Amino acid sequence: MPDQPRRFYFQRHEDVTGASGTGQVADGVLWPDGSADVRWRGPRPSAVHWDRFEDAVAIHGHGGATQIVWLDPEPAAPLVASTAPVPAELRDRIAEALMRWSERNSSPQYASMRRPETVRANAYSRADAVLSELPAPDDRAAILREAANVAGECAEEMRGGGGEMAQDREAGAVYVSEALFRLAAEAQPTEVVHGCPPDGSGLTPCCGRTPFELPLTDRISSEAPTTCPGRTTAGELE
Incomplete structure (x- = not known):
């Protein structure tokens, strides 16, 4: 429901009952609580209050013979502040x-x-x-x-x-x-870079794991410096 009143009118394309004619036959206001007031035009005008706007549309819409035309734009959705906790x-x-x-x-x-x-x-x-x-x-x-x-x-x-x-x-x-x-x-978290497995070996030289065992956020490189915490020295690899 809108947080402000919203104006509309009934545009009747076909007079099903023969009582109101066609064209702009009634003016209305949709209230923030979902109720509506409708003021009928014509030689015998009247005003009706509806507790539910949907009921007014169901009764007077006549299966599409009467169209709701809004004079006020639909209100934008309110901005919702993030509820995520701030450290x-x-x-x-x-x-x-x-x-x-x-x-x-x-x-x-x-x-x-x-x-x-x-x-x-x-x-x-x-x-x-x-x-x-x-x-x-x-x-x-x-x-x-x-x-x-x-x-x-x-x-x-x-x-x-x-x-x-x-x-x-x-x-x-x-x-x-x-x-x-x-x-x-x-x-800024440090990017974890693993060394490429050497030819003939399916294991990284830094931590001895296969590429499929590495976290998805890690990467393998033959050029970038290795930052894997499990990096070993050349002597340890021999």
């Missing part, structure tokens, strides 16, 4: 980066000790604003990169603004963006 550590680190930037001109060893509650509240509020723009999390690195891009876009929007305050805000957004990109780099 508390990520929220804390974003807020900490914001607080450190706000204290950049203060003595580092004493700044955090003098933080008023309003500074912490503002930092966490802004961290939540960044996290609210993120899609459902697939992995930590992707979330951090997306957050960094949002902060970078904020910096671009502020660029060129007049006044010292605008410049400070731009610098702050750049600082946060760079900090988030560093966190994303730390969180």
Whole structure:
């Protein structure tokens, strides 16, 4: 059901009962609770309230002889915020980066000790604003990169603004963006690369497994450096 009233009218192509004629014979409103009001036109107008819109259509539709024409567009589906939990550590680190930037001109060893509650509240509020723009999390690195891009876009929007305050805000957004990109780099999982099995052997030289036993996310290469944790030295292979 719509969350706002939606207007319509009955367009009658065939007067089955011989009472209302053809054309635009009635005007109506569909209410958010699913009920509807219909006002009939003609020399003997009347108004009818229906508890269910579907019943009005079933009674007056006459098997397609009367068409419902909407005057208001169908409302778009509401945006649903992601319900996936955001790691508390990520929220804390974003807020900490914001607080450190706000204290950049203060003595580092004493700044955090003098933080008023309003500074912490503002930092966490802004961290939540960044996290609210993120899609459902697939992995930590992707979330951090997306957050960094949002902060970078904020910096671009502020660029060129007049006044010292605008410049400070731009610098702050750049600082946060760079900090988030560093966190994303730390969180990026290392790709596991296995060495190609030598001729005559079906086993990888790094961990001694067949290609079919390897995880689907791993890859085999004869050129890229081997990053398999089970890598052995040349002496161990002999």
